[in-house]
Amino acid sequence: MSEEKHITKVGKILSRQKNPDRHTLVSIFKPESPEAKKHGVIYMVLEILSSDPTMGRIAKLIEKILIEEYYKNIGDGLGSFESSLKVINEKLSELADEGEIGWIGKINAVIAIFEDDILHITQAGTTEAYMIRDEKIIHITENLSSHAEKQNPLKTFINIVSGNLKLKDKIIISTSEFFYHFSLDDTRRICSRFSPAIAAAYIVKMLRREEIESINTLILEFDEKEKDFNIEDIGKKIISTSEQKIVEGYKNIAPFWKKFLRFSEKGIKSYFEKSKDIYDNKIAPSFNKFTKEASKKVNEKIEKISEKNPKKENNITSEKNQENRDLLYLIPDFKKGKKETKQKITTEDSQQHLFKNSLDKNKFQKTKEIFKKIKTKAKTKGPIFMILGILLIVLLVFSGLISYQKKVATNKRQKIEQSYASIKTKVESAIKANELGDTKKAQELLEEVKIEINEFPSAYMKAEIVALEKQIQESVEKIFNIQRFDSIEPITDFSSLDPTIKLTNIFSINNKIFVIDKERHKAAFYNTESNNPEYLDNLSFDGIGQKVALLNDKNSVAILASEPSSIFIYNSKTNSTEKTKQITDEDWPKARSVSSYLNNIYLLVPDDGQIYKYSSLIGSYSNKNNYILNPSGLDLKNSVDMAIDGSIYVLMNDGNVLKFLAGEKIDYTFTGIPSNANEKEKNKNAKMVSAIRIITDGDMKDIYVADAGAKRILVFDKESGHYKTQYISSKWTDIKDIWVSNNKIYILSGSEIYSIDTK
Missing domain, CATH: 3.60.40.10 (PPM-type phosphatase domain)
Incomplete structure (x- = not known):
């Protein structure tokens, strides 16, 4: 081989x-x-x-x-x-x-x-x-x-x-x-x-x-694959090659190096001699003359100021005055070939000590010395020094503040740019994750991004943020399967019957769509064949209409009313309404929602923390029976609606859901819901802005929920509770109710009805 x-x-x-x-x-x-x-x-x-x-x-x-x-x-x-x-x-x-x-x-x-x-x-x-x-x-x-x-x-x-x-x-x-x-x-x-x-x-x-x-x-x-070599051959090769290179290199460099040294020794010696001569004969005398003239002019100026502002300190000896006039000890004395200052550092240790203090102990030592000398001069030489000192202090403080503000602004800008880059990277990562089929990861990244961009400072990078928000919105809608209907038109508007009409509920039977007028305690309907809205005189009730549930025969509905609490049955075949009662004539409880399953009626009563079941009898219903077997610790006060398909789903106002099977609460929740980009949920545990309606039955594979606060209808897989899609429209500004029938969703918004296909 x-x-x-x-x-x-x-x-x-x-x-x-x-x-x-x-x-x-x-x-x-x-x-x-x-x-x-x-x-x-x-x-x-x-x-x-x-x-x-x-x-x-x-x-x-x-x-x-x-x-x-x-x-x-x-x-x-x-x-x-x-x-x-x-x-x-x-x-x-x-x-x-x-x-x-x-x-x-x-x-x-x-x-x-x-x-x-x-x-x-x-x-x-x-x-x-x-x-x-x-x-x-x-x-x-x-x-x-x-x-x-x-x-x-x-x-x-x-x-x-x-x-x-x-x-x-x-x-x-x-x-x-x-x-x-x-x-x-x-x-x-x-x-x-x-x-x-x-x-x-x-x-x-x-x-x-x-x-x-x-x-x-x-x-x-x-x-x-690299070739194998004998280790001894490798060593010989390295040594011989190195020796050869050293010898050849020395032969090339040696003549040049000797010549360079001879020239350098002569040149450097000549350079130092000339430099010393120039410094002794020209530079030192010139500087000495300049400093004497400058000192003389300063002395004359100070004497004039002193004559105008005589002080006790004028008794100081002329020798000391001369010394003080060397302002701030900054004017040097130049002598031939030598430079001396008023303060001398005599040893190497003291030089090191000064250097250490200036860097480690106090970075502003020089500034402090200057301020101290300004103060001393001000006492002896009049107000001009005080003014100069104050101006100097103001200048230093002002420049320091400007420097600090620039540094703060730079740091802030860098952090903002880093945040923007991080958000943009997450958006790109979410798009890539979705392309690779990892929808869950894409959704998680976009949820993080939506939170971060809401916290982004509004005064910075406005154009970039607007563009990024648009990209995020497009990505969210694609990844979360959001379907927009912003150009949708209503199929009818019941305000044509009465501009002041106030509708609360919607339901559909056969080719008619019915709505409840809570002000007139009756119903109106829209015939999809004749395309005209009409009042329905034979559907009337006492009190205020709350909720509607389709009964088992699919031709009748139960209407829950309040003030007083009552239930009315409307039969579309006979076009008649009947007020129903319990067999013992007991009052109906103050319920929030009604639903039906196998000819039985169920009422959601939050104040009692219970769901009551009423069995259907001839001409009436039985007395109430508790459906929830263990209501202790169960809070239904924020519940808004329920739906039944054999199990009972109770919808809370914040979008959370409770599921009951045979009276026992079981683990179930809605998952994967995208947060609304324009509306903020009321608390961190909220899944929706303002949920109002939940719909499913034994024939439906999905659960439909209306979130009026976010102008959307969400769809969930019934078995897992996982989010599937949602329908959004800017036209649905006042969602009152929804109804699902024959692969269509009917949305009642204000006095208008909209229809969308669910296929």
């Missing part, structure tokens, strides 16, 4: 913390025997998006089968790879048949095999692989797997791509989260510039700055 000609350099980025919502496996298998090595080396990055602890066993099972099957038959790498993946798919299918299905659609993996200079690669899910060749980055797993194929266990790993490798080719295999934080161009530049190990270390450093430690990546470089 021939020797290996190539090697693969490896850089690893491994998660330092275990993610609770996934299991990850990064594997490199290099066999020991030369024959098996020639057959190929296996590289794998795999994650299973599930918190189930058994998923780790499935990841290990995939690795085990891959290694065993691939090296069974040495020779044909592609054939071995295909048979290995077939066995893996069959085993996964067996697990699914046994009921172990938690992994289906949740495996993200790339498996690569380097068979000498041939690359074989396969993909499942969103783990990606890129190649860098000749400074260009190529997406080699593009369209290698699809979402449709994920659901079939036998098609977990289905496609293989193969190709020849060139020297210096680099392969990046990573879980999708890597590409949320590094663009393809950044990845290309980093991996092209550095070896795999250094590139991995650099990337890890950048990620840890952002406290990101959940990424798993392999960086591979295909390179030529």
Whole structure:
């Protein structure tokens, strides 16, 4: 068997913390025997998006089968790879048949095999692989797997791509989260510039700055194997080469160096002699003359001021006056070849002491000395020194304040720019995450961004923030599947019947849409065939209409009224309304919502913390029966509506929901709801701004909720409670109620009715 000609350099980025919502496996298998090595080396990055602890066993099972099957038959790498993946798919299918299905659609993996200079690669899910060749980055797993194929266990790993490798080719295999934080161009530049190990270390450093430690990546470089050398030959070669270079270098440098030294010695000596002569004969006398004349003029000026402002201090001796006139001890005395100051530092220690004090102990020592001398001069020489001193102090303070303000402004601007860059990066990461199919991560990033941009200072970077807000809004609507209807027109407006009409509820039976007029205690309807709104005289009631529920026959509705509490039944077939009662003529409780299931009526009574059930009898209903078996500790005061499909869903004003099954409260909540960009929820636990209505029944797969405060209708998967989509319109400024029927949602906003399809 021939020797290996190539090697693969490896850089690893491994998660330092275990993610609770996934299991990850990064594997490199290099066999020991030369024959098996020639057959190929296996590289794998795999994650299973599930918190189930058994998923780790499935990841290990995939690795085990891959290694065993691939090296069974040495020779044909592609054939071995295909048979290995077939066995893996069959085993996964067996697990699914046994009921172990938690992994289906949740495996993200790339498996690569380097068979000498041939690359074989396969993909499942969103783990990606890129190649860098000749400074260009190529997406080699593009369209290698699809979402449709994920659901079939036998098609977990289905496609293989193969190709020849060139020297210096680099392969990046990573879980999708890597590409949320590094663009393809950044990845290309980093991996092209550095070896795999250094590139991995650099990337890890950048990620840890952002406290990101959940990424798993392999960086591979295909390179030529270095030749082996005898250590003695290497030593001889180094020594002989070094000696030869030293000798040749000395031969070239020595003549020049000798000439340079001779010239330098003569030149430097001549230079110092000339410099001393110039300084002694020209510079020193000139400076001495200048300082004497300056001192004389200053003395004359001070004497004139002193004559105008005589002080007691004028008795000071002329010698001392002369000394004091050397203002602030800053005028030097120059003598020939020598410079002396009024204060002398005599030793090296004292010089070091002065230097240390000026830097370490007090940075403003000089300033203090100047202020002290200004004060002394002011006492002896009159007010001019005091004025000059004050001006100097003001100037210093003012310049200090300006400097401080500039520094504060610079720091603030830098922080704002950093915040803006961070927000922009998160938006780009969310878009990338959504493109790679990780909707959950995209939604989390956008929720963070919406909070951060609301806290961004409004006075800075206005144009950039407006553009970024627009990009965020577009990304949010795409990722959260938000459907806008800003140009929608109402199908009818009941104000044409009466401009003062006040509507509260809506329901639909057959081809008619009914609304309740709380002022006139009756109803109006809109016929979708005749397109005209009309009053319905045969539907009338006492009190104020609260809620409406469709009864089991689908032709009648129960109308809950208050003041007084009562229930009316409207039958659309007979076009008649009847006030109903309990068999014992007991008063109806003060309820907030009514719903129906299997001919029974249920009333939500927040004040009692209870849901009452009334069984249907001939011509009346039974007495109330408590539905909730254990109401203690249950708070229904903020409840606004309920819906029944066998289970009972109680909607709270803040968008939270309670679910009951056979009278017992069970764990259930709405999840994945995007916060509203324009309206703030009332508290941090709120899921909506102002929820008013919840609708579902036994025939519906989804739950519909009207959030009037945010002008939207949200749709949730009934089984999981997870958010699916929402409908928004700027026209829905006053949502009163909604109704869902025949794949349509009817929205009552003010006096207008809007209709949208749910298909």
